Each structure stands twice: as C-alpha cells, then as structure tokens.
Amino acid sequence: MDLEWSIRHLCINRKITTPGDVARPLSGVLVGVQSLQLTGRPRLIVPRKVPSRALSSNVALVNGGMRLFLLGLPLPLSLELANQLTYAAAVLVLVVSGVAPCRLSGGDHGRETAPGWLLRIQRKIENVRKDVSRLTSFIQAGNPRLFTRYPVKSSDEAAALLKSKKMELLALSARIRRYKDNIKRKQQNQAFRENERQFYHSLGTQEADCSDQTRPGMGALHDFWSGIWSEPFSVSRHGWIEREALAYQDVQPQEDAVITPELFQLAVGRLPHWRAAGPDSIRPFWLKKFSALHPALLRIFQRLLDSEVVPPPRFSLGATVLLPKKGDLSKPQNWRPITCLPSMNNFSHL
Structure with a gap:
C-alpha cells in the first residue's frame, strides 16, 4: 500500500470520532510508511492554520486510539517501529484536522503560502x-x-x-x-x-546575499569538508593519558543509570515543539504529544543505555544545512554546517 494512496484515501474518508476508529486507518498509514526509506518520507507540514484547541483534541483522539493499537503489537517495541508509528500518527492527526499532511503529487497541498x-x-x-x-x-x-x-x-x-x-x-x-x-x-x-x-x-547576524551566484558548488563543499574530516591524523600522547588515569584511579565507577518516568518526562519537556526535523521528518512536537508511546520509548532508551541493543545505523544519519557567515560566500569556509539528526536521536541524548 502506497503512503500517498493512504493519505488520499484518508482525506476522502476521514470519519474518525472515537479512539476505536483509529486502529484501521493508523495501520493503513503505517504500512505505507514502512514501504519508504527513512530519508524518503514526505516532509510533514507545521499545522499553523489549525486552532490549538482543535489540534490538541485531535492529538488526544489519535493518542487514545494508539494505546488500543499498541495492545495488539508484540513487545518490546523496536526503535524503528516506534519511529514509524510516530510518523503515521502525525499524518493521521493532520488529516483529521482537515489539512493535507504533506505536499502530494498533482497538487499544491502543504505548500507554504504568504499570509x-x-x-x-x-x-x-x-x-x-x-x-x-x-x-x-x-x-x-x-x-x-x-x-x-x-x-x-x-x-x-x-x-x-x-x-x-x-x-x-x-x-x-x-x-x-x-x-x-x-x-x-x-x-x-x-x-x-x-x-x-x-x-x-x-x-x-546580518542578512547575507545567498543567491545562487554566490553559493559554492557541491563539489567545492565536498572537497573542503573532506579535507578536514577525511584526512587521517596522529595524536601525540606524551603520557598525558597515563597521568590522567593515575590521577583518577581512586574514583569509583558510576552506577548504572536508570531512566525513571519522572526523568523521562523532564527530558520530554525540554524539547522545543517545532524544532527542525531530521531525515525522519518527525518534529519533537509529535514525540511529546503521543504519550501512548512514552512507556515503550522509555524501555527502548533504557536498553540502549544498558547496551543491550544497538540502534539502527540510519538513526545516526543527519540532514546538513549550510548557513552563511560573513565574508565571501563563494568560498566554502564561509558557510557554517548545521546537521539536523532524527528527533529520536536527539531525544535519547537529553
């Protein structure tokens, strides 16, 4: 089942009034999400035109339905499935709110317009x-x-x-x-x-001229940063590591950390709602609001902390954006790279 087909079908038949109505459309969208690569998902819009009360009500509706949906899934939940469920539930909330969750082919849905x-x-x-x-x-x-x-x-x-x-x-x-x-x-x-x-x-920070004529080419950017990060280098120890190890040999090792529900909720509260999404196209708002997934996420992050499981390598991928600095913008060194990691990656580091 194609994700775009699922979204169009939902837009036509969005009769979701109780949490019990959520399971079937959520599973349909989830199948469409699973058919895509992590980096191939459509970018979800920010629902600025949806009233906050309506958005909160729809989030609570889908969140309640997701609790029922999770009862039929085998536990423990994997990090990848939790990520896919978050994206699918966000799509469902946007559709129920009456907005196209992303730009679909053949239309202008999701395109940002002037006020x-x-x-x-x-x-x-x-x-x-x-x-x-x-x-x-x-x-x-x-x-x-x-x-x-x-x-x-x-x-x-x-x-x-x-x-x-x-x-x-x-x-x-x-x-x-x-x-x-x-x-x-x-x-x-x-x-x-x-x-x-x-x-x-x-x-x-002054606004810089970022026209296409002033931007360096991808080849120049790749060569510049490859020359910094890809070249091997040697570190001169001079015994300083041994001296530091000797100085702290009496320090007791730290006990295994335990993530309590209180610490988890505190970490959740620190996330800005609409921080830029990474390659998974999930903004922190959805992770914060879908509390039905929080117990499963807590167990996942505890297992990661205990090194019982290893996260999939794709969750370390980032979307890098170059921001202009001062000086000649045709030179690669005058651009500052900012990398947006998947939200669950940032979530686990709080």
Missing part, C-alpha cells in the same frame, strides 16, 4: 501599477481620454490622477513595511523572552 493580508495588498499594488503604467502611456501619447477606467477629460486631470496613483502605491508599500516591522518586533519580543542569548546573536 492573506500580504496577498491582498500585493494584489492592490499590482492593480495600481497597471493603472500607473497605462496612465503614463496615455499621457505620453497625448490622448488621456483613452484611459477609460476613470473619467479623465484633460491632460491636467490625467497628471493629477497619475500623481494620486503614485501616492497610493507608496502608501501600500509603506503599509507592507509597517506590518512586517510589527511582526518582526513581536517575534523579537518573543525570542527575547524565550532565549536572550539567541536573540542577541540574531541581532548581530
């Missing part, structure tokens, strides 16, 4: 610019009466109307700047309340 107020003002600006262009052409042709959109009878009236249209264009442009400044001010206030250090860092 409505900006689109309305941009349409007004486009119409005013057309009027300015027509008025200018008609005035230069010496026959302003050709401009039939407005009752213009003389060149003086046409010139006055042209001036009025240019002033309207400036006013609309100023309105966009004012709205954007207001939104930026609110975002900065929120960033200051949540993380002062990151806020001051963002103030000192």
Whole structure:
C-alpha cells in the first residue's frame, strides 16, 4: 500500500470520532510508511492554520486510539517501529484536522503560502501599477481620454490622477513595511523572552546575499569538508593519558543509570515543539504529544543505555544545512554546517 494512496484515501474518508476508529486507518498509514526509506518520507507540514484547541483534541483522539493499537503489537517495541508509528500518527492527526499532511503529487497541498493580508495588498499594488503604467502611456501619447477606467477629460486631470496613483502605491508599500516591522518586533519580543542569548546573536547576524551566484558548488563543499574530516591524523600522547588515569584511579565507577518516568518526562519537556526535523521528518512536537508511546520509548532508551541493543545505523544519519557567515560566500569556509539528526536521536541524548 502506497503512503500517498493512504493519505488520499484518508482525506476522502476521514470519519474518525472515537479512539476505536483509529486502529484501521493508523495501520493503513503505517504500512505505507514502512514501504519508504527513512530519508524518503514526505516532509510533514507545521499545522499553523489549525486552532490549538482543535489540534490538541485531535492529538488526544489519535493518542487514545494508539494505546488500543499498541495492545495488539508484540513487545518490546523496536526503535524503528516506534519511529514509524510516530510518523503515521502525525499524518493521521493532520488529516483529521482537515489539512493535507504533506505536499502530494498533482497538487499544491502543504505548500507554504504568504499570509492573506500580504496577498491582498500585493494584489492592490499590482492593480495600481497597471493603472500607473497605462496612465503614463496615455499621457505620453497625448490622448488621456483613452484611459477609460476613470473619467479623465484633460491632460491636467490625467497628471493629477497619475500623481494620486503614485501616492497610493507608496502608501501600500509603506503599509507592507509597517506590518512586517510589527511582526518582526513581536517575534523579537518573543525570542527575547524565550532565549536572550539567541536573540542577541540574531541581532548581530546580518542578512547575507545567498543567491545562487554566490553559493559554492557541491563539489567545492565536498572537497573542503573532506579535507578536514577525511584526512587521517596522529595524536601525540606524551603520557598525558597515563597521568590522567593515575590521577583518577581512586574514583569509583558510576552506577548504572536508570531512566525513571519522572526523568523521562523532564527530558520530554525540554524539547522545543517545532524544532527542525531530521531525515525522519518527525518534529519533537509529535514525540511529546503521543504519550501512548512514552512507556515503550522509555524501555527502548533504557536498553540502549544498558547496551543491550544497538540502534539502527540510519538513526545516526543527519540532514546538513549550510548557513552563511560573513565574508565571501563563494568560498566554502564561509558557510557554517548545521546537521539536523532524527528527533529520536536527539531525544535519547537529553
């Protein structure tokens, strides 16, 4: 069963009102998720347009259904299956909320669009610019009466109307700047309340020209970082490791750590809701909200900590994004790599 087919089927028949209605569609989406590679999943959208109360209600509905679904699965749950279940449940929540969870082929579902107020003002600006262009052409042709959109009878009236249209264009442009400044001010206030250090860092970072002409090619980036990380090097010990081992030989070894439910919930609370997803396309919000999986995840991470199991290598894969620094952006060394690991990988390190 294809994942896209499962999503389209759910969008048509999304009659899920009780937790008992969740098992069948969840298993259908899960089969579609299992048919894909970890890095081949569609990127789930952030449900900004869904009211928070509706989203919380739908999360609780799917979470209750997942508790019933887990009763029929063999335990212990594997890390891979828990990851697939989280993604499938997130898809189900988005579908029940009435939004397309990702961009499907043949449509624009999930595409990020500009806010409505900006689109309305941009349409007004486009119409005013057309009027300015027509008025200018008609005035230069010496026959302003050709401009039939407005009752213009003389060149003086046409010139006055042209001036009025240019002033309207400036006013609309100023309105966009004012709205954007207001939104930026609110975002900065929120960033200051949540993380002062990151806020001051963002103030000192200037926007750089990141056009395609300034970006280095993939070959240059690969050669630059391969020269740093792929070249073998030797470490000069000079006996310092032996001295450190001798200095701490009386220190008692640490007891085996036990992850209690309280520590687990504390780690869950530290995760930012909508941190960028890694190759698994799962944001921390879904891991935090699907509490039905928390007991299974606690057992999985405890076994990982006790080295009873080894996580699959694909859970160490990351999606690397290059952020511009200062200087010539055509040089690879002026780009800072940031790697987004799978959310469950970050989850296990808290």
